[in-house]
Amino acid sequence: MDRRQFIKISAFTGSSATLASCGNPEYHLIRFVPEDRIVPGTAVWRPSICPLCPAGCGVIARVMDGEVEVLRNGQLGLTRMGLAKKLEGNPDHPINQGKLCTRGQAAAEITYHPDRVGHPLKRAGTRGDGKFEEISWEQALGELVAKLDALAAANDQNKLAILLRPERGLRGELIRQFATRFGAPVPLTYEFFDDDVLRRANALSFGNHQLPTFDLAESRYLLSFGADFLGTWNSPVAQNIGYGEMRQGRPGSRGKFVQVEYRMSQTGANADEWVPVKPGMEGVLALGIAQVIMKSGSRRAGDAGPAGMLIDGWAGGLAEYTAQEVSKRTGVPAARLERLAKEFSEQKPAVAMIAGAAVAQTNGLFNALAVNALNALMGSVGTPGGVFFMQGGAQEDIAGGPRSANATARSLNDRQPLQEELRDAQVLLIDGANPVYAAPRAWKVRETLTQLPYIVSFGNFIDETSALVDLILPDHSFLESWVQSMPESGAKTAIVSMAAPVMQPLHETRATGDVILDVARRLRKPLELPWKTFEEMVKAGPSPAAAKRVPDRAKPQEKAARRPLPGGEARKFAEPQFNGDANEYGFHFLPYPSQALLDGSLAHLPLLQELPDPMSSAVWSSWAEINMQTAERLGIRQGDWLEITSSQGTIRVPAFPSPGIAPDVVAMPTGQGHENFTRYATGRGANPISILAPVVESETGALAWAATRVKITRVADADGTLVLFAGSLRDYPPEHPHR
Numbered sequence: 001m002d003r004r005q006f007i008k009i010s011a012f013t014g015s016s017a018t019l020a021s022c023g024n025p026e027y028h029l030i031r032f033v034p035e036d037r038i039v040p041g042t043a044v045w046r047p048s049i050c051p052l053c054p055a056g057c058g059v060i061a062r063v064m065d066g067e068v069e070v071l072r073n074g075q076l077g078l079t080r081m082g083l084a085k086k087l088e089g090n091p092d093h094p095i096n097q098g099k100l101c102t103r104g105q106a107a108a109e110i111t112y113h114p115d116r117v118g119h120p121l122k123r124a125g126t127r128g129d130g131k132f133e134e135i136s137w138e139q140a141l142g143e144l145v146a147k148l149d150a151l152a153a154a155n156d157q158n159k160l161a162i163l164l165r166p167e168r169g170l171r172g173e174l175i176r177q178f179a180t181r182f183g184a185p186v187p188l189t190y191e192f193f194d195d196d197v198l199r200r201a202n203a204l205s206f207g208n209h210q211l212p213t214f215d216l217a218e219s220r221y222l223l224s225f226g227a228d229f230l231g232t233w234n235s236p237v238a239q240n241i242g243y244g245e246m247r248q249g250r251p252g253s254r255g256k257f258v259q260v261e262y263r264m265s266q267t268g269a270n271a272d273e274w275v276p277v278k279p280g281m282e283g284v285l286a287l288g289i290a291q292v293i294m295k296s297g298s299r300r301a302g303d304a305g306p307a308g309m310l311i312d313g314w315a316g317g318l319a320e321y322t323a324q325e326v327s328k329r330t331g332v333p334a335a336r337l338e339r340l341a342k343e344f345s346e347q348k349p350a351v352a353m354i355a356g357a358a359v360a361q362t363n364g365l366f367n368a369l370a371v372n373a374l375n376a377l378m379g380s381v382g383t384p385g386g387v388f389f390m391q392g393g394a395q396e397d398i399a400g401g402p403r404s405a406n407a408t409a410r411s412l413n414d415r416q417p418l419q420e421e422l423r424d425a426q427v428l429l430i431d432g433a434n435p436v437y438a439a440p441r442a443w444k445v446r447e448t449l450t451q452l453p454y455i456v457s458f459g460n461f462i463d464e465t466s467a468l469v470d471l472i473l474p475d476h477s478f479l480e481s482w483v484q485s486m487p488e489s490g491a492k493t494a495i496v497s498m499a500a501p502v503m504q505p506l507h508e509t510r511a512t513g514d515v516i517l518d519v520a521r522r523l524r525k526p527l528e529l530p531w532k533t534f535e536e537m538v539k540a541g542p543s544p545a546a547a548k549r550v551p552d553r554a555k556p557q558e559k560a561a562r563r564p565l566p567g568g569e570a571r572k573f574a575e576p577q578f579n580g581d582a583n584e585y586g587f588h589f590l591p592y593p594s595q596a597l598l599d600g601s602l603a604h605l606p607l608l609q610e611l612p613d614p615m616s617s618a619v620w621s622s623w624a625e626i627n628m629q630t631a632e633r634l635g636i637r638q639g640d641w642l643e644i645t646s647s648q649g650t651i652r653v654p655a656f657p658s659p660g661i662a663p664d665v666v667a668m669p670t671g672q673g674h675e676n677f678t679r680y681a682t683g684r685g686a687n688p689i690s691i692l693a694p695v696v697e698s699e700t701g702a703l704a705w706a707a708t709r710v711k712i713t714r715v716a717d718a719d720g721t722l723v724l725f726a727g728s729l730r731d732y733p734p735e736h737p738h739r
């Protein structure tokens with residue numbers, strides 16, 4: 001025991017007596033000496049970065065002294081320290097400019113969550129039964145190092161597999177460098193709402209393998225194909241700011257916004273016009289609009305450059321895509337299509353965007369290429385009011401190595417089945433991904449992981465995936481860590497954010513970056529990584545190779561024109577394919593990202609469970625949206641229990657009849673239905689991802705998560721499970737069907 005430790009323990013106070021009077025005589029709580037320099041009663045604001053989505057918004061945390069329960073040397077006790085009490089948007093941050101979405105507001109709950117893993121855990125029972133025992137960091141690191149040394153001794157370094165949530169910052173780069181130097185394959189990434197189809201389309205159309213940034217503040221007309229850009233997609237706070245400018249920032253000039261989608265999102269509810277379209281036909285509608293514009297003579301096919309040449313029939317003016325023909329395929333009346341085309345071509349600058357279900361079909365790449373061609377036709381790429389690509393935002397720009405496919409993490413979404421990827425793995429490291437919950441059951445992720453000899457997680461909560469691992473090495477929360485972010489979109493110029501810890505760690509966790517570096521040093525043959533700590537890496541900035549790279553200032557169309565792109569041939573339209581016979585499975589099934597819980601990774605935060613959904617006002621629950629008139633026809637009332645069945649399985653969920661959904665569509669938010677994810681999320685609602693068919697986008701192989709058909713059966717009356725913050729939609733007059 002060192003002197004400091006002695007002082008801490010000798011600072012024991014009479015708190016146990018106080019607790020005894022509360023009826024808890026066995027509970028002895030130590031009061032530790034404060035470790036922080038804090039001025040009682042004085043708040044300081046410290047910067048950090050919101051970790052809840054890849055947008056990388058800057059936050060400032062209001063830090064004040066407070067009393068908190070902490071773990072020190074395995075001992076629970078009380079101490080006074082600086083605590084982050086409230087998060088606000090950082091007014092100096094170029095992405096979010098002082099604003100923060102509701103998820104960002106709730107991010108502080110990660111740190112104080114009662115179910116956080118506070119120290120290393122080792123599996124104690126059989127895999128999957130969720131039993132763990134506490135072990136020391138020394139023992140935990142020793143175990144992992146021994147496993148890696150054994151791989152190296154057998155010359156089996158390629159049997160180390162790494163699975164990450166997509167990570168564009170230095171944390172991801174460190175893990176990639178660790179893998180490369182060890183001799184392991186390039187890490188895999190997995191995220192359910194992966195935007196890889198759109199990135200591929202942007203690479204083909206414009207030479208930028210990344211998500212776009214929109215100059216909405218300068219736009220006068222916005223046509224969105226399924227992009228929930230005000231809610232969950234891409235860089236929502238930056239897009240909300242630009243959208244606000246577009247609508248109200250120019251006196252006398254309010255930009256028009258049209259949303260095309262078959263289930264009304266929060267974004268769609270803000271639109272001037274909501275245009276329902278048949279699933280998978282968004283690209284056809286975009287080409288119909290382009291055809292009308294070209295036919296009018298205001299723009300020519302050649303104006304679109306290489307982006308147009310990716311569409312079969314473009315050079316000939318898209319003769320197959322007349323308004324009448326497109327109307328038959330999309331369900332959008334020809335007169336409406338012609339009016340939209342006229343507005344889009346006349347109210348300049350105009351821009352189109354596409355995301356969400358529109359690119360999650362079997363023909364998703366075609367849909368995205370069609371919208372890209374429409375933007376290129378209008379000269380809306382790289383020009384004010386149009387679409388941009390952030391400098392340095394492409395995945396290749398942060399890999400710190402040559403621009404080869406091998407330099408980046410590979411996306412699991414387009415390389416399933418997982419069984420094949422992990423077939424030979426002896427050791428698997430998992431950071432931030434929860435594929436057991438967030439992948440279709442048909443992928444058999446649980447079964448695959450159960451077979452692996454040794455799995456380690458760096459998560460700080462037990463979820464469906466980490467419940468299967470052998471060792472948990474818990475990370476600090478973002479407020480306790482050095483953090484760094486390099487978003488791929490949200491501003492025109494490259495942005496690198498970094499921040500020091502806002503507060504001392506509450507528990508005996510360690511920053512994952514430091515753990516990776518420590519493991520690299522402890523190996524029998526240590527890996528040569530140039531940093532001692534993650535703090536050192538963050539302070540050194542992006543890798544020299546990435547930093548020295550001169551930003552390419554050419555416009556995207558010029559880049560696409562001069563760079564030979566693989567797969568640059570023209571694509572023919574292919575009808576979207578759906579799993580499930582239409583006669584038996586009469587509804588398209590649409591899982592969409594929950595405003596609060598996203599793909600389910602935030603379901604453990606009670607503030608977000610409590611947040612009313614902007615469309616249904618539901619809290620703490622799952623629901624299935626169904627068209628009001630369809631519900632009427634089937635005798636389904638709000639809250640009635642439905643069974644939703646696909647070719648892959650059945651889930652039960654309360655019904656929510658809604659006017660904002662097509663008659664042949666059933667939609668469900670993702671996020672609930674966790675089997676094992678803290679006290680707040682476990683056993684609550686149903687998981688729509690679990691019944692998705694493993695259908696893929698035809699060219700990229702990405703999961704086509706909007707291509708499953710289902711049937712529904714009303715199985716029980718409403719029983720109060722569906723909790724709505726507002727009243728019933730039946731309080732309002734019924735609407736006409738939308739198509």
Ligand code: SF4
Pocket residue numbers: 050051052053054055056057096100101102103104105235236237
């Ligand atoms: S958009 Fe919201 S969740 Fe995403 S980084 Fe910004 S504040 Fe966080």
